[in-house]
Amino acid sequence: MDSKIKKAVNNKYVTYGLILLAGLFLGWLIFSGGPSSGEQTTAAEHDHDHDHGEEVWTCSMHPQIRMDKPGKCPLCAMDLIPLKTTGSGDAAIDPDAIQLSAEAVALANIQTTVVSRQNPVKNVRLYGTIQVDERLSQSQTSHVSGRIEKLMVSFTGESVRQGQTIATIYSPELLSAQQELLEAVKMKDIQPALLQAVREKLSLWKLSDEQIAAIEQSGEVSPLTDITANTGGIVVSKNVNQGDYISTGTVLFDIADLSRVWAVFDAYESDLPFLKVGDKLDYTLQSLPGKTFSGRISFINPILDPTTRTAKVRVETTNTRAELMPGMYANALVNAPLKQYNNQIVIPKSAVLWTGKRSIVYVKQPDTETPAYLLREVELGPSLGDAYLVLSGIEDGDEIVTNGAFTIDASAQLAGKRSMMNDEAGRAVTGHESHSMPGSGSHTHDHASAGHEHAMMTVQGLCEMCKERIEKAAMSVKGVSSASWDGTAKQLHLNYDPAQTDLDKISQAVAKAGHDTDKHKADQKVYDALPGCCKYRE
Incomplete structure (x- = not known):
């Protein structure tokens, strides 16, 4: 084996x-x-x-940029936004919501507000000037023809009291009429009607009955007659000088009683539905800082100015202390209650993002450990100044983002979720809003998928009235979906459809409204018709 x-x-x-x-x-x-x-x-x-899953910071315009800490984009100098956060997930968070860590929320300065129902009041801001009350203004005319021998009022702005002698006129016609009177007195027994006719003639030339009787008794005639003021006030216009020859009806002076004046404001047609006669109006003057004047609207001009698209709104104000002077600039504020919208939700303007056709806000999800924000599309009502009235889209008690909404939206875009550029994840919409590099001039970003372009152009202006006028002029061009004018940078941000219009047409429309652009200059007549606070040319 x-x-x-x-x-x-x-x-x-x-x-x-x-x-x-x-x-x-x-x-x-x-x-x-x-x-x-x-x-x-x-x-x-x-x-x-x-x-190593710490926060990664990227640029909303250049997603290829990745940084391990906050800062500026090396390509466009925009603030970087967090792409990935250290916050843990939460089963209660909506899949379409954007999550940010507490650190990212603090760095982006995201602020929220709980919305509530209110009785909205629209703040209508108006700009105008102090003007003379036309009913208290009179023209001082000569009732005889002749030569001005003496002028008692020598300059514009001089005070005049009623009954004061303002001029002495040498009149050959008056001399002949007085001589006719003396001849008629001699023949009064034969032709009494002739005497009465001569007396009436002299009365029409503003000679009193006492003056006529004195001529008859003394038998003396004089070619000189005095012109007296038929009202008291301030001389606003002096039309003659001593020695001038004048005819009957010549206007010597225009005198205005400034004990009561008008504050006349320009109201845009969009604001007219919220103004009515009897509304209280408070206004201030640049020359009297810290002092507020009040009055009620006494008249709204039913005819709209075709150039400025405004109507005149008048407020009557007493001026017993002579503080208000014609020509002073005035700024007014009218608080108009919108009774038809009582008990409606009101949100700050800073909470709204516009996409041309849509208006969106971001709502913070309740009862989540990690801060999460969900996009909501809202339907806006009238503008209330610094706020908007919301007709639908959010409910009473919702907590909305009032500061930092664009940062959240940029994160949503990078994450491929619903945003102002994506109505649904992965599907682009026509609305678009972009940012430009600091210091850049007019330029355009093409978006073939959206069919719209964003552009900027330089437009001259000064005040809020200019802003409204410029934006309305741009929006009047077919194909323009949004227009926003930055008064500090003098830049007009535009979203428009290049298939329907171009920058040249938009620039022409703005120039026709009275504002110079970097392409076209406004006509001088149109510019001269602008309110005084809008005069931007030196």
Whole structure:
């Protein structure tokens, strides 16, 4: 038996077989630990990724930029926004919501406000000037023809009291009429009607009955007659000089009684529905800082100025202390209650993002550990100055983002979720809003998928009236979906459809409204018709 075993062992085939089996066994031992090792490696890599999953900062305009800390984009100098946060997930968070860590919320200065229902009041701001009350203004005319021998009022702005002699006139016609009177007195027994006719003639020339009787008794005539003021006030216009020859009806002076004046304001047609006669109006004057004047609207001009698209709104004000002077600039504020919208939701203007056709806000989700914000499309009502009335889209008690909404929206765009540029994830819409590099001039960003372009142009102006006029002129061009004028930078931001219009047409429309652009200059007549506070040319 032993010999058989030895013989089998010495067989080279058996030896080869044993070596093969030993090799297979060793291979099994080695590779059987592979999966465990691989699992450990994968777990280690996962732990490594988790350990290094800190915030990544990127640019909303250049998503290829990745930074490990906040700062400025090296391409466009915009503030970087957080792409990945350290905040943990939360099962209650909506899949379409944008999550930001508490640190990212603080760095982006995101602020929220709980909305509530209110009785809205629209703040209508008006600009105008102090003017003379036309009913208290009179022209001082000469009732005889002749030469001005003496002028008692020598300059514009001089005070005049009623009954004061303002001029002495040498009149040959008056001299002849007085001589006719003396002849008629001699013939009064024969022709009494002639005497009465001459007396009436002199009365028409403003001679009193006492003066006529004195001429009859004395028998003396004089070619000189005095012109007296028929009202008291301030001389606002002096039309003659001493020695001038005048005819009957010549206007010597225009005199205005400034004890009561008008404050006349320009109201845009969009504001007229919120103004009515009897509304209280408070206004201030640049020349009297810290002092507020009040009055009620007494008249609204029913005719709209075709150039400025405004109507005149008048407020009557007493001026017993002579503080109000014609020509002073006035700024008014009217608080008009919108009774038809009582108990409606009102939100700050800063909460709204516009896309041309849509208006959106971001609502903070309640009861979540990680701050999360969800896009809501809203329907806006009338503008209330610094706020908007909301007709639908949010409910009473919702907490909306009032500062930092654009940062959240940029994060949503980068994450491929619903945003102002994406009505639905992955599908572009026509509305678009972009930012430009600091210091850049007029330029355009093409968006073929949206079909719209964003552009800027330089437009001259000074005040809020200019802003409304410029934006309305731009929006009147077919194809323009949004227009916003920055009064500080003098830049008009536009979203428009290049298939329907171009920058040249928009620039022409703005220039026709009275504002110079970097392409066209406003006509001088149109510019001269602008209110005084809008005169931007030196």
